[in-house]
Amino acid sequence: MKQATCEERVKKNLDDQLDNLRKLWDLYCEGEESDPDLGTFDEYGLWFDYIAPDTYDDQDEGWFVYQLSTGGPGDEFRFFVNPDLSVHRIEYWFLDWFDGASRRLYGTDYDLLEEIYTSYFFESGIAQYRYDEATS
Numbered sequence: 064m065k066q067a068t069c070e071e072r073v074k075k076n077l078d079d080q081l082d083n084l085r086k087l088w089d090l091y092c093e094g095e096e097s098d099p100d101l102g103t104f105d106e107y108g109l110w111f112d113y114i115a116p117d118t119y120d121d122q123d124e125g126w127f128v129y130q131l132s133t134g135g136p137g138d139e140f141r142f143f144v145n146p147d148l149s150v151h152r153i154e155y156w157f158l159d160w161f162d163g164a165s166r167r168l169y170g171t172d173y174d175l176l177e178e179i180y181t182s183y184f185f186e187s188g189i190a191q192y193r194y195d196e197a198t199s
Contacts (some may be wrong), residue, residue: 069136069164073157076138077166080131080155081175082164083107104183109133111184112141113197125197127180127190135160142180149192150177 083101090097091104101107109132116123127142136159143152153168153176168176184190 069157069159069162072136073155073164073166076136076157077155079170080138084179085175088175094127104178107131111189111193113190113193115197127184127193129184140176142176142184144190148181148194153177153180 084104084107086098087101087104087107097103097106108131109131111127113127114122114125116125118125123144127144128139129142130137130139132138136157138157141154141156142150143154145151149160153173154165155168156163156165180190
């Protein structure tokens, strides 16, 4: 049986990640310890870093990556930022061996991820630190 492509799986995986992040972010903002199935917001993501422009072929714009899982498959959110490091676009990427698919976020999904980026990564100084580290 042939495995479904990333394009065929990306919507379900995005919806699942958004549900998990909404639940964990709400708990985090309320000062709750953790979710019994998901753990804590602090533990949920694997990696946050800045990918400078021209790191990859045909990559004119840099982005911050919030990686949620690795391997086959892996998934991540990409935050494309202005010169002041404020967000202007957010994408979700679902990646498997030699395959990948992405979705641009809009509406309440965008609002959730922008709030997480701004409140958790930007205001804490993590985004600036990762940016400086990648561009110096």
